Amino acid sequence: MIKVKKRRVLLLPGDGIGPEVIAEVKKVINWFNDKKSLDFEIDEDLVGGISFDKHGTPLTDEVFYKALESAVIMLGAVGGPKWDGVEFSKKPERALLKLRKELKLFANLRPAICFEQLVNASTLKPEIVSGLDILIVRELTGGVYFGEPRGIKPIENGERKGVNTHTYTSSEIIRVARVAFDLAKKRSNRVISCEKSNVMEAGQLWKEEVQSLHDKDYKEVELSHMLADNCAMQLVRNPKQFDVILTDNLFGDMLSDEASMLTGSLGLLPSASLGAKNKDGEMRAMYEPIHGSAPDIAGKGVANPIASILSFAMALRYSLDLDKEAEALEKAVQEALNDGLRTKDIMSDKMKEVSTSQMGDAIISKLQ
Ligand code: IPM
Ligand code: MG
Numbered sequence: 316m317i318k319v320k321k322r323r324v325l326l327l328p329g330d331g332i333g334p335e336v337i338a339e340v341k342k343v344i345n346w347f348n349d350k351k352s353l354d355f356e357i358d359e360d361l362v363g364g365i366s367f368d369k370h371g372t373p374l375t376d377e378v379f380y381k382a383l384e385s386a387v388i389m390l391g392a393v394g395g396p397k398w399d400g401v402e403f404s405k406k407p408e409r410a411l412l413k414l415r416k417e418l419k420l421f422a423n424l425r426p427a428i429c430f431e432q433l434v435n436a437s438t439l440k441p442e443i444v445s446g447l448d449i450l451i452v453r454e455l456t457g458g459v460y461f462g463e464p465r466g467i468k469p470i471e472n473g474e475r476k477g478v479n480t481h482t483y484t485s486s487e488i489i490r491v492a493r494v495a496f497d498l499a500k501k502r503s504n505r506v507i508s509c510e511k512s513n514v515m516e517a518g519q520l521w522k523e524e525v526q527s528l529h530d531k532d533y534k535e536v537e538l539s540h541m542l543a544d545n546c547a548m549q550l551v552r553n554p555k556q557f558d559v560i561l562t563d564n565l566f567g568d569m570l571s572d573e574a575s576m577l578t579g580s581l582g583l584l585p586s587a588s589l590g591a592k593n594k595d596g597e598m599r600a601m602y603e604p605i606h607g608s609a610p611d612i613a614g615k616g617v618a619n620p621i622a623s624i625l626s627f628a629m630a631l632r633y634s635l636d637l638d639k640e641a642e643a644l645e646k647a648v649q650e651a652l653n654d655g656l657r658t659k660d661i662m663s664d665k666m667k668e669v670s671t672s673q674m675g676d677a678i679i680s681k682l683q
């Protein structure tokens with residue numbers, strides 16, 4: 316097994332706005348190296364469509380091995396219409412799915428926090444979203460995105476059939492549920508687990524395993540179950556009823572996009588994808604903004620770097636045990652917002668519109 320290098324940060328900017336937002340993260344990392352004498356070793360490489368264009372594959376073996384050796388991977392975004400016609404196995408998104416699967420990053424943490432300064436940026440009424448602080452824990456290496464059999468095949472009557480398989484084993488459910496319960500204990504101690512146990516056997520198993528883990532090891536945490544479609548509705552009806560939402564890969568993908576809009580912009584939300592700790596306490600992890608590659612605004616310098624910068628704050632906290640530095644970085648983001656600085660996606664009346672790099676610089680100046 317390849318050893319993880321504790322301070323190695325691998326930047327994989329990827330496609331679309333990925334390079335613009337990761338450039339700001341790089342500035343932040345360099346600031347920590349220069350000013351705080353931290354010794355992050357930065358490496359940078361290609362992933363996604365840009366890798367496909369250069370190497371004919373969205374993830375080369377070389378980059379994959381670098382990822383294996385890195386404690387922290389900072390990913391920008393992958394994909395875009397340019398690669399729509401590319402064969403399925405070479406699509407930019409396959410790189411992301413391969414990294415998640417092969418590095419066994421089974422727990423995806425997606426916080427949705429509504430910053431007070433941005434209450435009006437949400438399409439929902441301020442009283443519905445103000446003070447919102449939800450954490451979605453999405454299972455990331457199982458379910459319908461990975462299940463076999465899969466594919467598109469011809470069938471007798473001249474039609475074709477598309478197949479994907481939704482599967483979960485007990486252990487896949489239990490390990491991610493443990494992460495959710497452990498995190499809930501550090502928050503408001505409530506977990507709502509979402510599935511479709513009314514129509515799917517895998518959902519039924521999900522519900523049973525989560526409940527029995529709770530009864531065995533986490534009795535002190537308040538657990539309830541909710542059907543995923545109801546959860547989608549409740550998230551816009553009364554989002555503050557949630558603390559930790561535990562859900563599978565597919566529903567987590569949907570519900571986290573939905574939750575992001577409660578906070579005003581997809582451009583604000585970070586995420587962490589965590590693996591299991593090995594016996595030396597080391598863990599592989601990848602951090603990425605939840606917004607995609609946003610090809611429509613790529614290259615214009617208007618993308619919001621906050622989601623990426625907050626993703627690095629998560630890396631400081633979860634991978635590098637640098638809680639104080641994580642808090643300082645989060646506070647710097649708040650202060651830049653307090654100064655009225657806004658990228659285009661969160662721009663509102665009387666605020667000052669800034670570019671991607673101006674926002675990055677402002678956050679760094681607040682760190683000083
Ligand atoms: C996400 C994205 C990815 C996913 C895509 C880009 C493969 O939507 O991280 O939510 O479906 O998981
Ligand atoms: Mg998604």
